Amino acid sequence: MGWALIGASNVARQWIVDAIRAQADSSIVTVLSSSEERGAKFAAETGIPAHTTDIDTILADDRVDAVYISTANEFHCNQTLAAARAGKNVLCEKPVALTIPNAREMIATCHTAGVILGVNHHLRCNAMHQKLRQLLAEGVIGSLNAVRVFHANFLPRLLQGWRINDTQGGGLILDSTIHDIDTLRFLMGCNPTHVMAMTQSGRLAHDGVEDGIMVVMRFPGDVLVQIHGSYTVPFSEGGVEFYGSEGVLVGRDCMSQRAAGRLFMRNAEGEKEIPVHHHNLYHYALAAFSNAVRGAGQPAATGEDGLAALTIALAIRDAARTGRQIKVEIP
Incomplete structure (x- = not known):
């Protein structure tokens, strides 16, 4: 399973990179940051082979099966919608969105696209x-x-x-x-x-x-x-x-x-x-999400859980x- 990190965040650095690599047959393909300098530094320090400032580069990459979104809260909705429409499974940081209509749209769009939406309520x-x-x-x-x-x-x-x-x-x-x-x-x-x-x-x-x-x-x-x-x-x-x-x-x-x-x-x-x-x-959360992508079970916290919270x-x-x-x- 190929992953892209959307957001060169502290939580990604401290917890998610390790958790993805702990899963069988999983790797991180690239990381996105709005800052070229920050993205390059993050990739070098975590051993990720590529970085980008353009989300379309990630969405067009056939090696990417799932994205982890840990950008500022205001970006969660649009980035999730774009990823889902490109056929990417989404693990999104909390809050899932800033408004109830946005959260509902994210859930519906992922459902229509046939991709998994999980929310990282750890x-x-x-x-x-x-x-x-x-x-x-x-x-x-x-x-x-x-x-x-x-x-x-x-x-x-x-x-x-x-x-x-x-x-x-x-x-x-x-x-x-x-x-x-x-x-x-x-x-x-x-x-x-x-x-x-x-x-x-x-x-x-x-x-x-x-x-x-x-x-x-x-x-x-x-x-x-x-x-x-x-x-x-x-x-x-x-x-x-x-x-x-x-x-x-x-x-x-x-x-x-x-x-x-x-x-x-x-x-x-x-x-x-x-x-x-x-x-x-x-590790537990990423295992549950990875299994859900492969058709077994569901994420530890679903999009619906994120909407309720x-x-x-x-x-x-x-x-x-x-x-x-x-x-x-x-x-």
């Missing part, structure tokens, strides 16, 4: 979350009452850029909170019905771009969920807590790109750690801006 590929999902489905803590998610950290200077400057595609909600949303959907198997939120800005971001957030969501069964996210909190350990009628499940250090996380259960018998056998999140994220942003409780309606 946290659902964490072995700890997968074990937690299994335990919740088995009902080991009884009926669910409330959930807390902690995804507060400090955004390093290397990753700041558009995340703290772009008033449309940047900000914590579409960059980080959307991962929490997808993870909750994955763990709970349903979507929230209503959301409320308050944001912070000015500690790192400016011009109203949010760099901190508190979210309250209501899920089916009258389950209340709280999310705390931030770009400006160093030394915080990300995690999740699920409170049930018969016990509590706690996941610690599990909201990053690393193959990490410890899972604990507390009930009438005390607290015990539940063993988790970790795997590389991106985007819809909820936009509802949260609307709630924060208006100060109102917003009803969530998934297309």
Whole structure:
């Protein structure tokens, strides 16, 4: 399977290049960057044989079976549409798009073209979350009452850029909170019905771009969920807590790109750690996507998963801006 990287990004450099090469019979043909200099440097440092600033060069290349898109959020839609129409399978970074109509068009176009669309919501590929999902489905803590998610950290200077400057595609909600949303959907198997939120800005971001957030969501069964996210909190350990009628499940250090996380259960018998056998999140995601392209299974997160997460994220942003409780309606 031949790949092209659309975007010479940090996530591509740190995680995706290795994950593609870890798959059987897979290679990276070329990388696209809007900067000739950046593209050349990226290709040289990662051992990719070619680079380009022209997406049409990629779309016309018969060696390219799939593209990984990690450009700025505003470009995801048009680049996905172009790739799909050229018969290329697409693994797109989150958010899948900036608007619901664009996300729906991306899904429809990929379907019509007969290509796979996956969205890189990597946290659902964490072995700890997968074990937690299994335990919740088995009902080991009884009926669910409330959930807390902690995804507060400090955004390093290397990753700041558009995340703290772009008033449309940047900000914590579409960059980080959307991962929490997808993870909750994955763990709970349903979507929230209503959301409320308050944001912070000015500690790192400016011009109203949010760099901190508190979210309250209501899920089916009258389950209340709280999310705390931030770009400006160093030394915080990300995690999740699920409170049930018969016990509590706690996941610690599990909201990053690393193959990490410890899972604990507390009930009438005390607290015990539940063993988790970790795997590389991106190797897992690329294996699922590659298998889907070859006709077996589906991506870890589909285009429809990306659309649902985007819809909820936009509802949260609307709630924060208006100060109102917003009803969530998934297309």
